[in-house]
Amino acid sequence: MTRKVAFVSGAGEGIGAAVARRFARDGIAVAVNDVDPAKARQLVDEIAASGGEAAAAPGDIADVAAVRGMIAGAVSAFGRLDIAVANAGITSWGDFFDYSPDTFDRVMGVNMRGTFFTAQAAARQMRDQGDGGRIVLTSSVAGIQAIRYLSAYSMTKAGIEMLAKNLVVELSPYGITINAIAPGATLTPRNFADDPKYDDHWNQVVPIGVMLSEDIAGAVSFLCSEDARKITGQMLVIDGGWTAISPTPDLDFVERKGE
């Protein structure tokens, strides 16, 4: 059997890096994208040192020409493309009343344009190969539930869920599955940079505790596995139960009823 080849965007650290490491461990060759070339190369070296196959694909995922070049580069490095994980995304917190057009455009550019054209470039390659493929997009629990200061980010993540659903129509004839994942609070370097007490704060509201990047990588690995070959157009939420909880008013009338 030929070994599979994956492209993972934003894989220099955090969730994308965990996905790339997981693929490499599973015998999949990985093209590691990051806007920071040093981070991409570092992960490639780490994967190579542990016996895996990887190549750096540095570049800004919001740049469509760069995305097309990176997919072409992955194909020339490894001969084909079977899996694409559009993981790169930026979280720019900000009050709705003060949110600037520049920040808005950057969030849309990376999260929406980046995701859309990564999926397009990967799907074109898979269509031309003629034997199917797997695409996983990265939404968020913020695309399902409102979170203060994340209005622009939430829009992009809700849009990404719809993109996964919509592309079933166009990709199914080619045997390409398209799904989204929605991670909840995950322990990544960026979250700790934003809030050094990130784990304490989020563990208070996540029923079975915050996620590690490896928990998200496991879900991505499943969606790209043979077991998931009939799953398409879905969003898999990996959030430790957080979205099952909604704030309620005081419900003590329920207890009083039996008195």
Ligand SMILES: NC(=O)c1ccc[n+]([C@@H]2O[C@H](COP(=O)([O-])OP(=O)(O)OC[C@H]3O[C@@H](n4cnc5c(N)ncnc54)[C@H](O)[C@@H]3O)[C@@H](O)[C@H]2O)c1
């Ligand atoms: N961490 C969480 O709690 C969480 C929760 C829900 C959803 N997500 C989503 O998961 C994905 C990964 O999250 P993370 O926290 O691991 O990310 P992160 O912020 O740690 O970034 C991961 C990597 O992406 C790279 N990157 C940033 N902009 C890029 C661009 N334009 N092109 C290419 N690479 C770029 C960064 O350099 C970094 O190395 C994102 O789409 C994010 O929105 C994360």
